[in-house]
Amino acid sequence: MKLFKELFIANLKELIRDKSGMFWLIAFPIIFVFIFGLIFTNSGNEQLYNIGFVSEGDTVFNKSIEESIANISVFKINKGKKQVELKALQEGNRDLVLIIPEINRNLNEQFEIEILTSDQRAQASTVLISSLKEIFYNIERQITNQKEVFKIKTSTVSTDTLSDFDYILPGILAMAIMQLGLFGSFNFLNLREKGIIRGLGVTPLPRQIILSSEITMRIVISIIQTVLIIFLGRWFFNVHIVSSLLVVFGVVVIGAFTFISLGYMLITFADSMESGRGIVQIVQFPMLFLSGIFFPIDFMPKYIRPIVKVLPLTYLGNALREVMVGIPSQVTMTRNITILVIWSVLTVLITVKFWKWE
Amino acid sequence: MSDYVLKVSNLKKSFKDVKALTGVSFSVEKGVIFGMLGPNGAGKTTTIETLTGLNKRDQGQVDILGLDPANQLKELQKKIGVQLQSPALFPRLKVVEIIKLFSSFYKSSLSTDQVLEQIDLMEKKDSWVKNLSGGQKHRLAVGLAIVSNGEIIFLDEPTTGLDPQARIKLWEVIRNLKKEGKTVFLTTHYMDEAEKLCDDLVILDRGRIITQGSPEHLIDQNFDDKVIEFRDQNLSAKFKDQLKNSSFFNKISFEEKNNHILIYTDQIRSSLKRLFNLSEQNNIELEGVIIRKATLEDVFLKLTGREYNDETI
Numbered sequence: 001m002k003l004f005k006e007l008f009i010a011n012l013k014e015l016i017r018d019k020s021g022m023f024w025l026i027a028f029p030i031i032f033v034f035i036f037g038l039i040f041t042n043s044g045n046e047q048l049y050n051i052g053f054v055s056e057g058d059t060v061f062n063k064s065i066e067e068s069i070a071n072i073s074v075f076k077i078n079k080g081k082k083q084v085e086l087k088a089l090q091e092g093n094r095d096l097v098l099i100i101p102e103i104n105r106n107l108n109e110q111f112e113i114e115i116l117t118s119d120q121r122a123q124a125s126t127v128l129i130s131s132l133k134e135i136f137y138n139i140e141r142q143i144t145n146q147k148e149v150f151k152i153k154t155s156t157v158s159t160d161t162l163s164d165f166d167y168i169l170p171g172i173l174a175m176a177i178m179q180l181g182l183f184g185s186f187n188f189l190n191l192r193e194k195g196i197i198r199g200l201g202v203t204p205l206p207r208q209i210i211l212s213s214e215i216t217m218r219i220v221i222s223i224i225q226t227v228l229i230i231f232l233g234r235w236f237f238n239v240h241i242v243s244s245l246l247v248v249f250g251v252v253v254i255g256a257f258t259f260i261s262l263g264y265m266l267i268t269f270a271d272s273m274e275s276g277r278g279i280v281q282i283v284q285f286p287m288l289f290l291s292g293i294f295f296p297i298d299f300m301p302k303y304i305r306p307i308v309k310v311l312p313l314t315y316l317g318n319a320l321r322e323v324m325v326g327i328p329s330q331v332t333m334t335r336n337i338t339i340l341v342i343w344s345v346l347t348v349l350i351t352v353k354f355w356k357w358e
Numbered sequence: 359m360s361d362y363v364l365k366v367s368n369l370k371k372s373f374k375d376v377k378a379l380t381g382v383s384f385s386v387e388k389g390v391i392f393g394m395l396g397p398n399g400a401g402k403t404t405t406i407e408t409l410t411g412l413n414k415r416d417q418g419q420v421d422i423l424g425l426d427p428a429n430q431l432k433e434l435q436k437k438i439g440v441q442l443q444s445p446a447l448f449p450r451l452k453v454v455e456i457i458k459l460f461s462s463f464y465k466s467s468l469s470t471d472q473v474l475e476q477i478d479l480m481e482k483k484d485s486w487v488k489n490l491s492g493g494q495k496h497r498l499a500v501g502l503a504i505v506s507n508g509e510i511i512f513l514d515e516p517t518t519g520l521d522p523q524a525r526i527k528l529w530e531v532i533r534n535l536k537k538e539g540k541t542v543f544l545t546t547h548y549m550d551e552a553e554k555l556c557d558d559l560v561i562l563d564r565g566r567i568i569t570q571g572s573p574e575h576l577i578d579q580n581f582d583d584k585v586i587e588f589r590d591q592n593l594s595a596k597f598k599d600q601l602k603n604s605s606f607f608n609k610i611s612f613e614e615k616n617n618h619i620l621i622y623t624d625q626i627r628s629s630l631k632r633l634f635n636l637s638e639q640n641n642i643e644l645e646g647v648i649i650r651k652a653t654l655e656d657v658f659l660k661l662t663g664r665e666y667n668d669e670t671i
């Protein structure tokens with residue numbers, strides 16, 4: 001145990017002092033989150049709010065209300081029927097739906113204006129509602145010149161549909177875990193190449209400890225990556241995590257183990273750093289795009305799907321999507337985990353069979 | 359009765375078709391500085407690596423501290439310290455950290471300060487390993503062998519690549535190890551180092567041992583005589599033949615080396631007389647004549663018929 005601790009510390013120091021290695025492990029996933037986050041979140045950085053506008057009348061007043069709202073530059077107005085707009089709101093394609101009743105000339109009446117927002121974006125909704133209230137207050141004064149014409153009723157609609165980014169965030173985590181497992185094996189390959197492993201062979205240190213400390217360290221890093229990615233997703237892009245963190249960590253650890261052993265398996269077939277890089281890249285690159293971690297499998301051509309269905313990254317992506325943001329996959333959770341475990345067992349067996357210490 | 363800590367008999371090791379060791383036998387007494395001397399490719403590293411567990415032997419018996427590296431390796435490795443010829447160390451650890459790491463491998467290891475002191479790297483203790491100079495890295499590797507506080511310390515060419523001062527300092531460290539009662543097994547291709555430092559010595563050549571003994575013993579055994587050496591600037595073959603065939607002296611042997619001619623003799627006076635007479639007869643001016651004691655180099659030359667240098671393979 002003391003040996004393990006000392007070696008773990010040594011490994012950790014080696015890793016932290018390796019600037020480019022740290023970039024790939026920590027900065028790269030963060031950059032990914034931001035790039036995809038900014039591209040795919042609905043509100044985006046332009047702050048255009050999608051307003052569903054339902055007008056139940058066609059009077060002058062209705063028209064001028066519509067105009068006043070359309071004049072606000074950060075609003076994008078989608079005019080439509082009530083059902084259509086409500087459905088759009090539920091699917092996450094509207095930030096807010098505004099329902100204006102027919103406003104006739106009899107302004108003594110009170111008109112009830114309905115504002116429906118999504119429960120997923122409470123913060124944005126509060127801002128939107130208060131600015132809309134302000135707008136109606138102004139309309140009251142300018143157009144009707146009477147007070148309390150409009151009674152504003154707000155309510156939230158539960159939207160269980162998510163933004164594209166909700167789909168992508170678990171994909172980024174899956175990618176990070178895959179990279180960690182596959183590229184992480186270069187560390188051992190490097191130690192093997194340089195003869196460091198061989199050199200340690202004259203000390204009483206059991207060689208298995210070198211591996212177990214590496215594996216432990218990588219699993220710890222994958223947990224750190226998970227926390228980071230979840231944190232960024234939550235705070236910058238409003239992605240809600242539906243399961244407890246422990247469940248997410250459980251899936252992460254299984255996935256990390258699968259890819260760590262796949263990484264070790266690949267480098268057993270390498271006899272130099274260069275060939276190791278080559279082999280890992282040949283596996284890593286296609287897997288990244290063929291696993292549906294960034295877009296659903298249905299978008300891919302039919303003839304590719306059988307490949308998609310065997311890749312472990314597909315199932316890690318599935319599992320993470322389900323436990324993180326609650327998007328179910330085409331197969332059950334048990335199936336996702338089982339396939340990851342099968343991959344782990346197979347790769348461990350092959351690795352053990354062909355393993356080279358020197 | 360001497361107390362042996364290491365016994366090797368008929369050790370054989372081949373790498374594919376290269377026969378690196380062809381039946382090597384020797385034993386090492388407890389508490390001595392034991393040297394293995396030999397030119398490049400002689401099999402020194404192969405011997406050390408086979409004894410310490412990096413290579414599996416093909417044949418032969420090995421007994422180190424009562425253990426056999428073939429099946430009691432980890433047990434044995436707890437009791438020895440090893441410095442390899444081309445040490446590879448974690449590049450981004452600090453000197454002090456890597457010594458500490460290695461000290462955690464052994465039960466009664468030395469303190470990091472003791473080691474840093476001995477290998478004279480105190481002021482470099484916070485440098486990353488990869489930023490050390492070649493000689494400093496080499497000294498660190500020696501430090502990692504002595505941190506074990508093992509009963510036998512194996513050092514594969516510990517002084518190669520060191521500047522003269524560091525070399526002498528390291529000799530001191532090695533002598534101290536001996537004072538503490540440890541046995542030191544070192545390889546070297548420096549004849550002078552073997553002569554000055556080692557109590558007992560084997561000379562290895564082309565995977566076999568050509569002789570064993572203390573440096574003085576080896577020299578005395580092969581030469582109870584002195585050496586006359588002079589430069590060979592286009593000396594005629596006739597003159598050389600005359601020298602070679604001169605049955606004049608007791609125990610002469612004649613060798614040519616590197617544009618020098620060596621005459622081994624136990625009768626310096628008459629030999630010199632004869633030499634100068636011959637040179638006068640042939641009208642030859644001899645240059646750079648020196649008279650010296652025989653050294654290990656002479657032993658090597660005599661036993662192998664080849665000059666000792668690093669090209670000798």
Ligand SMILES: Nc1ncnc2c1ncn2[C@@H]1O[C@H](COP(=O)(O)OP(=O)(O)OP(=O)(O)O)[C@@H](O)[C@H]1O
Pocket residue numbers: 373374376377378396397398399400401402403404405443547
């Ligand atoms: N792993 C190997 N594969 C093939 N041949 C090897 C291997 N290791 C050593 N040899 C060969 O075995 C012979 C002995 O090598 P060794 O390294 O033991 O020599 P050495 O005495 O240590 O030489 P040096 O003074 O150069 O360190 C050499 O001919 C070398 O080429």
Ligand SMILES: [Mg+2]
Pocket residue numbers: 402403404443514
């Ligand atoms: Mg060597």
